Amino acid sequence: MSAADIHLTDAEQHASTALQHHFDNMEQQREAGTLGMWVFLITEIMFFGGLFTAYVLYRTLNAPSFAAASSGLNVKMGAVNTVVLICSSLTMALAVYYAQTGVRRMQLILLLVTWVLGATFLVVKTFEYAEKFEKGHVPWLNFTWNTPEAPEAMPAGANVPAIRMFYWIYFVMTGLHAFHMIIGLGMLGFLIYFAWRGRYTPEYHAPVELGGLYWHFVDIVWIFLFPLLYLLGANLHH
């Protein structure tokens, strides 16, 4: 940031009440907000990173068990959710675009569509969790694997403790991801309310951009989770 680009006229500086007192101008405020969100997302990567490390370690040690466990996941539901999330990222990106260009109606519609898609994801996820419970694949509550009544994939080298651990990792990772989705829906609700009130203009729409960054991040986490968790055992038969 050079000294030149922060010197706007007074009129510009005070044009918007959105300018907080400790910033010199909107540009500086927007820059700070964007950088802050990126740094926050980096902390999120490190947070999920601990779990990915655990996943990689135990997958390396228990490859057959993890493949067997993975075959118990519902690839169809996972795939549908992947498509839903990618679409929601598209609508979010478009919402940011229409916020920048100041088309309030489209911005509002696209934010709403994003919210609906996000909620769809969580509904599908709920059905998936319920299915896991019915099949007895929820560790701590009712975990069983490959019982005589319900035969399941058990390739050579697989063992039940490692399969159970896969399900733990599955629930912790997708659970944390779902938690982030819920936060994201709350954030979208906030954005929808203020977009409806006409708060966001081409001059001031930083919250929409920052919300978009967050939404894309949550999407990307899923893009990693889906193949790692679901596709690993897709070639195994139940």
Place this chain on the structure above:
Amino acid sequence: MSAADTPINPMNPAVPGAGATVAQEWRSRFAHTNYINAHYGIKSWLLTKDHKRIALLYLASVTVFFALGGAYAVAIRMELLTPAGDFVQAHTYNKLFTQHGVIMIFFFLIPSIPAVLGNFLVPLMIGAKDLAFPRLNLLSWYIYLVGALFTVWALLNGGIDTGWTFYVPYSTSFSNTYVVAAGLGIFITGFSSILTGLNFIVTIHTMRAPGMTWFRLPLFIWSHYAASLIMVLGTPVIAITVLLVALERLAHIGIFDPRLGGDPVLFQHMFWFYSHPAVYIMVLPSMGVVSEIVATFSRKNIFGYSFVAFSSLAIAVFGFLVWGHHLFTSSQSVYAGMIFSFVSFAVAIPSAVKVFNWTATLYKGSISYDTPMLYALGFIGLFTVGGLTGLFLAALGMDVHLTDTYFIVAHFHYIMVGGALMGYLGGLHYWWPKITGRMYPEGWGRFSALIIFVGFNLTFFPQFLAGYMGMPRRYHAYAEEFQVLNVMSTAGASILGFGLLIPGIYFLWSMRYGKFAPPNPWPATGLEWRTLSPPPTENFASTPIVTWEAYEFRPMEEMEVIGAGPGDTSRPVQPAHGMHSDLTGS
């Protein structure tokens, strides 16, 4: 406006009349409206978004936790006075050292310099009105408080005995204490640290005053930037680790449990991935404080500014690659051990760069031995001892002999107390006039600095010897041959504790009775000295435009208060005690 409200000359304060409220008294004692007397009432503090007030909130809370952690240390040293375990039982002793560690590390050392001095000074030093996210800043204090109260609740309900390291499987399967509650406290407090680091990074990137380029930044800012990187990158990992420990303990997920296919060493990796860099969260800000103090009190530009600046970043980067040296005696592969050993030696290089550059700054400087300088010199010596003994431990063979002995305890106390605490105390003295607008009593300051230095060395140096001779850590009883050393250590701890009480008393005293501080009492070069003491809420009367380099000592006339109105020119920028007003240097 009552008589007591009338502004009076701070150089010649009248005694306020009887019956004046504390608020009126504060207002009357300063000629200018500043961040302390701008608003009154408990709400104006608890809901403040002013970084300077939040720094004071942190100051109060970390002081409480320092005292609490110190109380545990007193009990530990009492027990170790005699070889037999006679003061407390083994189980109680386990709780004592665990709680001493947890409180001192997570609730005192990690927030101490960044959240108190950093919060206060980062915006002032770069010429900004506040941190980038004032609301997050206040939130971080509340998060800290919630986490701290959670942990205190765990302590009051019976405490924890796992050691501050929470090693599995003891913490997950065997310990019958409040591991989850204390862990959640640490989990929550971690987010306050993340928010502080995030705020600093964004502030330093986006809020610098015009002309304040990266290489004009004070080294305090560079070291806080480096420490913030660690807070932001490391803390989330301890958060997820603690979460997994809680899940393992509550639900037996098996991730760290060998009986369920897990690996306890994974915990050690994840724990130290944060907790080793956390040492640099504690010591890097302290190094920034020392850089400021050494430059000011030797009247010289820091020798090799850019080397010192980049060494902070190098420490932050290398610091993330050395965690495996805590696992030399676990099942870690010997090849991994060799690499970790090598990188641990490498991290000594940027640390040594700092020590040599401070020393070179002193060379031919015009040195004055004021209290902050005594702490800074103490830091340099003690940090060197702590750092060099760290190299013993980074050596694969030596480490096997020294692991889990008092040598380790002595080593990290030289870094954390000799390093981080000395820097914190030095910084607190150095910026006390800026923070409160009052001078602390210099004679008492020097006296207590010396007491603390002597007490510290007497406490911890014997522990090197005891540890080298084989005394294990974390036992409440020990072999008789170690008693002499332990008596020395306990005696030293008493002296250290006494020495630490003195600043506590005179700081409180000075807030009411101390001499009024001029804007630039030392005099020093940073932007924070170019505003009034205490600073106004907006920090500077007008946005500073920086046209000078860092640590550029110039005649006093050129270093007056920025944006000072005609009313302020009557106040001379005077050195506090007997310093030359000519600052052109050597």
